[in-house]
Amino acid sequence: MSRVVFLDFETYPINGQSFIMEIGCVAVTDGHITDHFQTLVKPETRVTDFVLKLTGIAEFELNQAKPFTDIIFEFHQFVKNAVVVAHNAPLDQLSYVQTCAHYDIQPQVLKWVDSQDIFKILVPTTQTLQLQALLTSFGVSSLVKHRAYEDALGLAELMLHMRQTKDRKSTRLNSSHQIISYAVFC
Numbered sequence: 001m002s003r004v005v006f007l008d009f010e011t012y013p014i015n016g017q018s019f020i021m022e023i024g025c026v027a028v029t030d031g032h033i034t035d036h037f038q039t040l041v042k043p044e045t046r047v048t049d050f051v052l053k054l055t056g057i058a059e060f061e062l063n064q065a066k067p068f069t070d071i072i073f074e075f076h077q078f079v080k081n082a083v084v085v086a087h088n089a090p091l092d093q094l095s096y097v098q099t100c101a102h103y104d105i106q107p108q109v110l111k112w113v114d115s116q117d118i119f120k121i122l123v124p125t126t127q128t129l130q131l132q133a134l135l136t137s138f139g140v141s142s143l144v145k146h147r148a149y150e151d152a153l154g155l156a157e158l159m160l161h162m163r164q165t166k167d168r169k170s171t172r173l174n175s176s177h178q179i180i181s182y183a184v185f186c
Contacts, residue, residue: 003029005082006156008148010055011095012047018095019102021047021062022055023071024148025078026156031163033156037078038149040065044102055146069103076108087131087155089114115155122162134158 010022021043027035040057042065052059086092089112100107116129128134132145135154138161144150 003027003034003080003082005079005084006152006159007079007084007086007092008151008155009086009092009095010051010057010146010148012043012051014045017098017102018091019044020068020095020099021051021065022057022148023075024150024152025075026149026152027078027082028156028160031160033153033160035078036149036153037075039071039074041071042067056144057147068099069105072100072103072105079108079110081111083111083113085113085115085118085155085159087115087129087151089116115159118159118162131155138162 004027006026006028008024009020010024011018012021013019021041023037023039023041025037026033027037029035040061043062047057047059047062093110093112096110097107119126119129119134126134131151131154135142135158138158140154140158140161142150142154
């Protein structure tokens, strides 16, 4: 049984650092979406109007959310030992580490894979690596944008679509495509 977690964080800045205000995860087990985890995280300071407008998250929703210290265990339980795929994974990883450090929590060592790297190899002619544009170009678009769960779900669906396309063209694959498939889906 292979299990991969597609993850997205919505974040807000404090003094040049990025802190998590929403977590969205979608688990894919043996090539099928099987579970999800989504939660808002109570921010340390007021989130700017720009970030609230971009995400569509209301300030009152954030104020009613649980603090990071109350949800981190549940997040770790959801991820377990799965490979974590995120679009621009270094940014999500940095936000995770910075938020954990702020609360004096030891971050779990996660196996991060950046979906942008996968797209660079699988679709070398792509004009953009922007997630919303990729979702739209492959017909996996959602009406809700810049929300953690919806973006994680869209990424999972997009990668599953890419896997199905790859499977149909398996005779033309080179070893780098096979390595990516094993790294993400096996």
